Amino acid sequence: MAKNEKSEMLKDITPKSEDFSQWYIDLVRKAELADYTAMKGCMVIKPYGFALWENMRDALDRRIKETGHQNAYFPLFVPESLLKKEASHIEGFAPEVAWVTHGGNDLLEERLAIRPTSEAIICSIYANWVQSYRDLPILINQWANVVRWEKVTRLFLRTTEFLWQEGHTCHRTMEEAQEETIKMLRVYQEFAETELAMPVIPGLKTESEKFPGALTTWSIEAMMSDGKALQAGTSHNLGQHFSQMFEIMFEDEDHIRKHVWQTSWGVSTRLVGGVIMTHGDEKGLILPPRIAPYQVVLVPIVQAATKDMVIARIRELGASLKGVARITVDDREQYSPGWKFNQWEMKGVPLRLELGPKDIEKGQCVLVRRDTREKIFCPLGELETRIPALLAQIQTDMLERARKFRDDNTRTVKDYEEFKRVIENERGFIFAPWCGDADVEKEIKDETKATIRCIPLDDNSEPIPAAPGKVCIKTGRPAKYEVYFGRAY
């Protein structure tokens, strides 16, 4: 076509290399995932974006149920008195709580928080549910919307209202609660890597980064393709902080009344942003096949003489492949094949199938991978096996590509000067020893904008202590842990 083909094609999306933030926003909107609304900070998730979220949600929901949890639904409103019960909890959330003060025209006697998270309301209910050790464990999850009055919002990554799941469990012992905390952390890890092709580092959050009201917070940390970190999911061991304040007590086998040990864990629509930023390229989204709304788009190559025949054949083909993958046939006549190619690449469909008159003569079609743009000629009779195999290959390759990127961009440094230089000039994580002092963590953050993303875990999911002789990158004192530093979303 035209000489300036490239600039023509990219005209409506900002190059990733030039302005990553703008690239991200362009993608979200051009791929029709979401858009801004009249309500500041709130987005509309459009059908294509919601289909993506539904696939993610279903894949995770399955895992949550397989690990013994049940779904339930709790109130949107939280009376102020309940939210205030756990001191550090309300302290942490106070700046971002939206309050309802009126019912109709009447001023309410007590303000109602719109849940920023549901620990308070759920604990108040659990207090009534738990009497005996025989009532434990309580293993419940809810899919819900929550509201946090953020000052700065970004589509999917940080919106005033967002969708998530929050698990809330009660246990008889501290050990059992810790086991649950780690179990769900590992569920999140497996989910992110298997379904989203997003490699993550599971780890323990530092004291200063933990959830308000938690004993310990554990997270999975991903690296976006600009090198910044994304906290992709969290799992909290709440200890007895909430059960003490809400008096969630049970009579144990030994006849002693005890407070339950609790956990909570969640992931949100932020993950959609994570998928975009992990895999997207200059031409648009690249969606992992397992969660893509459409796994294969069929594009007919029509010409005046053969139009009806080709469209009929491709519809047949689409129908015959229904059980093989999630298929859509793009038989719109007002767009040229080239236009459709670009459109579906923008939308990140993993595999494109082209069928034209010449193909039909030869009994074949053309398959094109979105991730590598590799063209494959495939006999029509082999599609039923080739498509699933290719989709599986794409999924695997995407995870490996992302993992390699992350590993290539995870560095070690010899001293703090190099640390500062690398954070400023390179992208990615730095793996460095740290003395364990929160003040030092704060100083590093103030000086470099890098935070400790997490303390990595061993095979038993215990934080790995620094090897003897390792010294803190900042202070030179003996290191407690080796941790991942990075700038974060």
Added chain:
RNA sequence: CGGGGCGUAGCGCAGCCCGGUUAGCGCGCCUGCCUUGGGAGCAGGAGGCCGCAGGUUCAAAUCCUGCCGCCCCGACCA
């Protein structure tokens, strides 16, 4: 909450500095013809409280004041 940018058709923008016919362009949309293996072409057409409210003026998209909204960058967070 600080710094910067921007509000004109569904989207992207020009016009504003220096006020003055009927507010313009590209994309998209509608109708028709013609095309279709990487964002086609021609012809015709529809679509605007120029962010909102005041003010100045014979006259405001344009000048003044205030407000609102959105985006980006920084301090806090899934």
